[in-house]
Amino acid sequence: MPPPKILVVDDSPTERFFLSDLLTKKGYTVITAENGQEAMVKVKAERPALVVLDVVMPGQNGFQVTRALSRDPDTQDIPIILCTSKSNETDRIWGLRQGARSYLVKPVKPEELLARVADLAH
Numbered sequence: 001m002p003p004p005k006i007l008v009v010d011d012s013p014t015e016r017f018f019l020s021d022l023l024t025k026k027g028y029t030v031i032t033a034e035n036g037q038e039a040m041v042k043v044k045a046e047r048p049a050l051v052v053l054d055v056v057m058p059g060q061n062g063f064q065v066t067r068a069l070s071r072d073p074d075t076q077d078i079p080i081i082l083c084t085s086k087s088n089e090t091d092r093i094w095g096l097r098q099g100a101r102s103y104l105v106k107p108v109k110p111e112e113l114l115a116r117v118a119d120l121a122h
Helices: 013-025 036-046 062-071 089-098 110-120
Strands: 005-009 029-033 050-053 080-084 102-105
Touching: 005 013, 005 036, 013 029, 013 110, 029 036, 036 050, 036 062, 050 062, 050 110, 062 080, 062 089, 080 089, 080 110, 089 102, 102 110
Parallel strands: 005 029, 005 050, 050 080, 080 102
Antiparallel strands: none
16 A cells, blocks of 8 residues: 655745655655645645645635635545644634644644644545
């Protein structure tokens, strides 16, 4: 069985590299996107097992992408982990209400991210 494919979406090249490298070393197949618009295209084309999504990005933010994916019958079953610098409890609640399955605050602890990914990526 091939390893689960994970889409990492972040406008920061450093953050994209950090997350991709971490997941690749654990055996996952990783694809990336720099913004919400690119993420929407890649989710439909690539059908990842999981999306790790930043919130604060130019154009469509992570909350908007989460809402769009979780309301689309074609993509609503793809779990989303929001991975963001927004640390307020209200942001976490809002993100989960938009359809995210998990919410992690940056800087992300590698072991916490890997545990969430292992739980959600099938």
